[in-house]
Amino acid sequence: MTNLEIESFKNNKLGYRIGFHFRQNPYFQNVIIVKELHLGMGGTPVSFSDPILWYRGQNLTLHSEPRRSGRGIYQTFFSWFSDHTSPGRDDIAQILKDDLFRNPLRYYLTPLWVLRQNGSTSGPKPADNSNRDDCVVISDSDDDEDQAEEQANPGRGHSREKEDEDEDEVHGGQDAVSDDSGQEAREDEDSYGEKDEEVDESRGREVRDQDDEEDIEVDEEADEC
Structure with a gap:
């Protein structure tokens, strides 16, 4: 079929004419069937x-x-042309005139289940999955997040490992510097302590020498007397 035409009479209540245009085919000779x-x-x-x-x-x-047939459909659409038993209740003619002919794109752009929901066609409706329960998993472990991120972006996982290694090296260097500083401070304290001991010892020797000299002078004076 190449075209569909519907012609209403002057008074639409009096009737209408439906014309089907066909290209050449191996089944019949008609170019148009009305x-x-x-x-x-x-x-x-x-x-x-x-x-x-x-x-x-x-x-x-x-x-x-x-x-x-018992299900309300024809075994072939062309049987409709020869069926004139109930022209006042011809559902196919009404759908063609009032629905399909006025807005044909609706049947091409609208999903079939929407048409069924609106009563345009018959048939079971698809299952509504909008109310299905969603499963949400909550994890407190950072390893799961890192693993998921690494699977999504493997290159980023390697870069993160590199960043962690660099950070460890920085912290290790800082610890080494702090240890060296502490050791130097302890060495300075020890050197200060040794210097204090040397000063005290030298002062003690000076005091002893001075006492010995005074004792010698006293003894000499006693001998002279």
Whole structure:
């Protein structure tokens, strides 16, 4: 099918005509097939359609019933053209005229389940997963975060390891400097202590020498007397 045309009569309540345009095909000769629905004598709805000129052995309606099946659908769409039993309750004609013809893009752009939800088509609705429970795992370990980050970006994991090594080297250097400073301070304290002891010892010798000299002078004076 290449085109769909719907022509309403002057008064839409009187009826309308639906035309289906086809390109050449191996099934029938018709270039256009028209089905018309209108009010007959006494206001009774009637319908008729163009006969389909099937090629020999290609009639798709031979093994299908012109009436609707128990499920409310035709075994082939072309059986609808020859079904004139209930023109006043022709659902296909109403959908073509009032829905599909007015807004054909709706059937191409709207998901099928939305059409079913709005009652445009029949069939089961898809399961609604919007209320499904979400599982959230909370972990206090930084290792899990590092592992997930490393899996997402392996190069970043190596760079982080490099940063940790550099940081350890910096801290190690600072510790070594602090140890050296402490050792130097202790050595300075020891040297100060040794110097104090030397000063005290020299002062003690001076005092003893002075006492010895005084004793000698006293002894000499006693001998003179």
